Amino acid sequence: MAFPDIQSFMRLLEERGELLRVSAPVSRDLEITEVADRLVKKGGPAVLFENVKGSDFPLVIGMLGTRERVALSLGVQDLDDLAAKVNHLIDLKGAGGMRGMLGNVGKLRDAMNLPPRRVGSAPVQEVVWRGDEVDLGKIPVLKCWPLDGGPFVTLPLVITKDPETGEKNMGMYRMQVMSKNTTGMHWQRHKTGTKHLEKAKARGERLEVAVAIGGDPALIYAATAPLPPIPGLNEFALAGYLRGERYPVVKGVTVDLEVPANAEFILEGYVDPHEDWVMEGPFGDHTGFYTLPDLYPLFHVTAVTMRKNPVYPATIVGRPPMEDAFLIEASERLFLPAAQLILPEIMDYHMPPAGVAHNLVVVSIKKTYPGQAYKVANGLFGLGQMMFAKVIVVVDEDVKVNDMGAVWRMITQRAQPGRDTLTTRGPIDVLDHSSRGWGYGGKLIIDATTKRPEEIGSGVSSRDEQADDVAVELFEPHAAADLPGFEGVLDQRQTPDGYWIVTLNKTRAGQARDLAEAFAAHPAAAGIRHLLICDELTDAGNIQDVWWTILNNIDAERDVWHVGDLLAWDGARKLPEEGFVREWPPKIVMDQGVVDRVDALWHVWGLPERWR
Template sequence: MVAPGNSTPGTVAPRFPAYAPAMAFPDIQSFMRLLEDRGELLRVSVPVSHDLEITEIADRLVKKGGPALLFENVRGSDFPVAIGLMGTRERTALALGVDDLDDLAAKVRALIDLKGGGGKLGLLGNVTKLRDAMNLPPRRVRTGPVQEVVWRGDEVDLSRLPILKCWPLDGGPFVTLPLVITRDPETGERNMGMYRMQVMGKNTTGMHWQRHKTGTRHLEKAKRLGQRLEVAVAIGGDPALIYAATAPLPPIPGLDEFALAGYLRGQRYPVTKGITVDLDVPANAEFILEGYVDPAEDWVTEGPFGDHTGFYTLPDLYPLFHVTAVTMRRSPVYPATIVGRPPMEDAYLIEASERLFLPAAQLILPEIVDYHMPPAGVAHNLVFVGIQKGYPGQAYKVANGLFGLGQMMFAKVIVVVDENVPVNDFDAVWREVAVRAVPGRDTLTTRGPTDVLDHSSRGWGYGGKLIIDATTKKPEETGGAESSRDLQLDDPAHEEMFRPYASAELPNFEGVVAQRQTDDGYWLVALHKTRPGQAHELAQAFAAHPAAEGIRHLLICDEHTDVQNIQDVWWTVLNNVDPERDVVQFGALLAWDGARKLPEEGFVRPWPPKIEMDAAVADRVDALWPVYGLPERWR
């Protein structure tokens, strides 16, 4: 370890060490070397700004499946920025040491006998076996590369780090890929989570601990005990550990994020003791921010922030994190990510969690064949589930079971389909819904916890939910008769039933700026809403119009939605509905009111804007694209 002030990190991005996942824990730089060798990482050597410019460049590449980027020359900082390292399904699999993300499920399934007997005792034995296999405590080392350089006291200055301001309305720069480490003040149990951190000053940040998060529980216990809560924030490390910090781990004693990373790598994770905090930190990280949160302090206003929902999360109060020391490598790289309108890099981390925890879900709900959380649903708004159905009502049993599983409690809409339907085929699932789910008969609304970032729910963290049963129906589910709407997708009557009207034949209505009907029973409408009740009146009028014949779902969006892009439509609708309030049946039609809600309609919270990049920034990036040296196809 180098004494404070005796070493200055290099200003040139390093030529990375080799990547050897089978021999030792890789770090970010060795993973970057692997990506660069494979043509999956490009360097940008010209000066760039960490205020919006990096976001605009990186956003274009991730949405087009382009490579990761290393910005070697960031204005105002000595440190390069790496972004998009897990920005494709293939790179995420590579980061986690598997050939394909589906291999994660196979890895867990090898530990548990899903078809084993033994009743309840057999099930408990499987869980115990899983727990023991994943209970790999970290390995303590005396020091590590992350403590080669130390800043203390007045040396601590977060403005020297290239922390990104991602979107125009953001309240400031945010650390977007932090691994936040705390310890339960009573039990000593360790937690690592990924919570965004807004820079408030040279040595302070916000700490976005939402009410359901483990960090919040640790802080509440520290308050009861009348003590500060020590915090360490790692930036960088093994990509598997970065993933683990995002994973919804089940509450199994001894299973934490270090253990999950250890399981993925097959060896114990190297940690070292912090310099100013009594916490274990990843020895191979790039930076560590050490400090504390004082529960006796008033909370500070954090935000707005362009969030993973694709909307801004509006300002709110959160705890203040005081940074007492910063440690780092001699030549560190600052890894970052951006969140916003899908698809984004976080979609692949979500998919990794899907694959990893599928066997665990099947232990509890064995009829589940597969499930998927599409990017348009930004994780918690939409879940597709394929089941092996054997009896009436089974779709509702599975959906309600999922609502009770960990972070699946935040799910807003669950669609259940037959086992032969590929749940990762977005269009195929919605075709099944149109054919097999009769509004009212095969839809059910309920209530429960929602993500606190859900701006449309009836209350903060509480709102409506919707179950859609798009499985093949048993006689008991149709009143004993075959329903005329339960058609095979290749039935000739299918095309006739869903024949769309031409746009010129569709009705006009106040505020409608664009509309179209699809050939599988959906009517997409962009509405410029100017008064209360306007969307409800539109739904009534359209449901009574001859053009509604054969239509199953009327999707009403705001005027900024592209009705030619079904992903954009569903993303908007799912963000903007509370199903209990906004999904209403009109005869054979289910109307989804995805327009913004007004105070006059009883919605008292401010309605957030969609994330859009500043036009001047986008134009500047367009003009500089050849200067960056990036291929034209990703412009």
């Protein structure tokens, strides 16, 4: 199903009771974030704010805030259907004579929907601001979190063209509004936009840029998808395939770039590669922590085009789960067949919200020989953006990868610390604040598959283990005060499946290691396989908060180690005395004053009490 534009999708959501309208005034400064954060975490509806203070344009948020709405937006009954759709396309028949070739006709017709379709005029060019008319302050760009450096465009589709090859690219890179006609351009070192900018600099040219805001859901999703570097395969092509028809594009009014004809707004302009970069941030990012200020290129807006009655679509990122978790799940389903082509033993994989995409990947395999778990994990590290994965857990095919309770149990039952864990190094997401270097750090593979005879006794642990699952002892909780040498422990919780969770106020170097050594030697360690050390702001009773903190705060090679049969994870903040030279960022927390104000205005906005 192809939606003509974002507004048609909004109308369908409203018909289904999945979109609410708020006509009372609302501030774009933090208030909308607080509402949207509550709704997405409770599976609530999208919201159209019709009266945003300081702007004549309405704002919609949360359109893709559930798994079901993402599936609806992409024209499938369920996100699992995306894998079947891709399998249908790539499983071309080459045998069987004429009959076999004729079986490909329908698939080739689907593939013909890939190239975009140029149109002569477009709704997005009904109104044009040029030169001094450009004023980004008139658009209801959100300030999302209290420590943000300013308002950020959070759902931009940034379009560039390779100066040498003409290959097009679209990506979603946050854009901090710096003035009425400039923004930051958050192009990280590995992004295609950065490569285009470097080529433009070598040629002594400016790089033309167009930023679409809106379009339709398929294009918004496509801008987030980790496409492989195949010539001719770009985000417009993916959106065309998902829509089942070629994507309509129109030439920009001031730039030589094709832009989506059905967008709500287009920002046209350039980045000058010879210009000094500007300080951008902080920004409350998808990791749930603030990305600290850094230097990035400046985007100059020379024209803004729009519909006569546009709607500004936005999203927020922050502590999971957020709207981006469902876009990540769509990518999981869409690219599963491609991963299986390269690693056919893969049965399924999942990137849970607590891992904020790259921090944790769970993969199930059909295991037929020893060492296969490591073969698959290392293969995944070499696949596109999977190179940024920090922890990969491999389980047997009988384990549901999205049942994290079952996954954690399999880790304690089938993965012996030291023998079935392996650390390595590689590229890390540049937004990762805990890695040893910018974009470089440690990785961890956990083999939680059933062991074959050749794999038993091959590790460093002295403990004997049978090929069958290991029985994990149950035990009574011990109060932290009863355990000697546990300096700085504020809270603790033990689970019957082998995890001991502590929150630690770390005040000196080596404190976490001392804790692990003391605990491993204590009777309370009986039955424990993993010691999870969290920072003092973690809720020890909330396993999602625990794993989100741990996975964000570790460099796997530096901060995960085994002490006998115990695997210790140091997810507390890192100190300068421990050799950590970068500034440690704060976790995202909304101002209490904003929380109280939203509570007071909830009924004024007409929002249902059950979502409050």
